[in-house]
Amino acid sequence: MSKIEINNVSLDYFGKKDTFTALKDISFAIEEGEFVSIIGASGCGKSTLLSILEGLNSPTEGIARIDGSEITGTGLERAVVFQHYSLFPWMTALKNVAYGVRQVNRKLPKKKLFEIADEYLSKVGLSKFKQKYPAQLSGGMQQRVAIARALAMSPSILLMDEPFGAVDAKNRVILQELLLQLWEKGEDKKTVVFVTHDIDEAILLSDRIIMMAANPGRIKKEIQINFPRPRNREALVQSKEYANFRKELMSSFFNEKSEKIHGAEVAL
Numbered sequence: 001m002s003k004i005e006i007n008n009v010s011l012d013y014f015g016k017k018d019t020f021t022a023l024k025d026i027s028f029a030i031e032e033g034e035f036v037s038i039i040g041a042s043g044c045g046k047s048t049l050l051s052i053l054e055g056l057n058s059p060t061e062g063i064a065r066i067d068g069s070e071i072t073g074t075g076l077e078r079a080v081v082f083q084h085y086s087l088f089p090w091m092t093a094l095k096n097v098a099y100g101v102r103q104v105n106r107k108l109p110k111k112k113l114f115e116i117a118d119e120y121l122s123k124v125g126l127s128k129f130k131q132k133y134p135a136q137l138s139g140g141m142q143q144r145v146a147i148a149r150a151l152a153m154s155p156s157i158l159l160m161d162e163p164f165g166a167v168d169a170k171n172r173v174i175l176q177e178l179l180l181q182l183w184e185k186g187e188d189k190k191t192v193v194f195v196t197h198d199i200d201e202a203i204l205l206s207d208r209i210i211m212m213a214a215n216p217g218r219i220k221k222e223i224q225i226n227f228p229r230p231r232n233r234e235a236l237v238q239s240k241e242y243a244n245f246r247k248e249l250m251s252s253f254f255n256e257k258s259e260k261i262h263g264a265e266v267a268l
């Protein structure tokens with residue numbers, strides 16, 4: 001049994017006048033401990049797919065399962081990290097992480113709760129900032145807190161929707177490496193579903209890439225990534241294998257019909 005199974009899933013959004021098919025007949029499986037990225041043009045349904053895995057949306061057709069059971073709502077075994085920092089502004093970094101831990105274990109004594117929060121903030125390099133409020137932290141730091149909170153909840157599945165999309169280029173690299181390190185070293189390897197627009201990010205992090213196409217949102221290609229782990233960005237990007245692999249991936253990514261609508265490139 002796979003950790004995640006998506007079988008013939010379609011999802012329609014019903015408007016007042018018309019219906020929009022955001023996902024059409026999608027099937028794939030993700031094994032326990034696998035790191036899978038979903039890439040594709042804007043509007044191809046990546047976030048919609050993630051919302052089904054999160055349990056916020058239900059397929060119009062088909063079935064989505066976790067550990068063999070149909071997803072019927074949100075669950076504490078799934079933690080989510082979004083592009084926009086979803087921290088509570090009135091809580092310190094430490095309290096934000098402790099809040100997450102409390103959601104999964106309400107009986108834990110306060111002291112233990114804060115010990116766990118402390119441990120995870122130190123894993124993401126923020127020990128010195130634990131008493132700061134989100135507004136006192138940079139965007140990259142806030143995203144570290146969000147990652148610490150997600151990991152501290154000890155989920156078996158981590159759902160990440162463009163988690164580094166809003167941070168600057170330098171912090172993006174730092175966060176990618178942090179996530180790679182935490183995931184590769186993790187004693188209990190999480191199953192990760194990671195939505196991104198960034199091909200290099202997807203190659204660096206993933207075991208497999210699911211490439212989607214738009215109108216309607218569907219799977220275009222699945223690509224296995226066999227670069228050995230632990231991965232080192234410098235060594236990886238300098239290798240000939242990487243250059244060839246990336247070139248191939250880029251050409252299938254852009255080999256999609258598109259049209260300029262109001263000056264913007266829109267995938268068809």
Ligand SMILES: Nc1ncnc2c1ncn2[C@@H]1O[C@H](COP(=O)(O)OP(=O)(O)OP(=O)(O)O)[C@@H](O)[C@H]1O
Nearest residue numbers: 013020022040041042043044045046047048049217
């Ligand atoms: N609630 C909704 N009602 C109607 N249409 C929606 C709704 N949510 C999303 N859509 C449409 O469904 C399609 C898929 O949206 P989705 O956000 O899943 O795409 P995406 O691949 O994540 O895009 P992006 O990369 O820009 O975030 C888009 O055309 C979007 O406009």
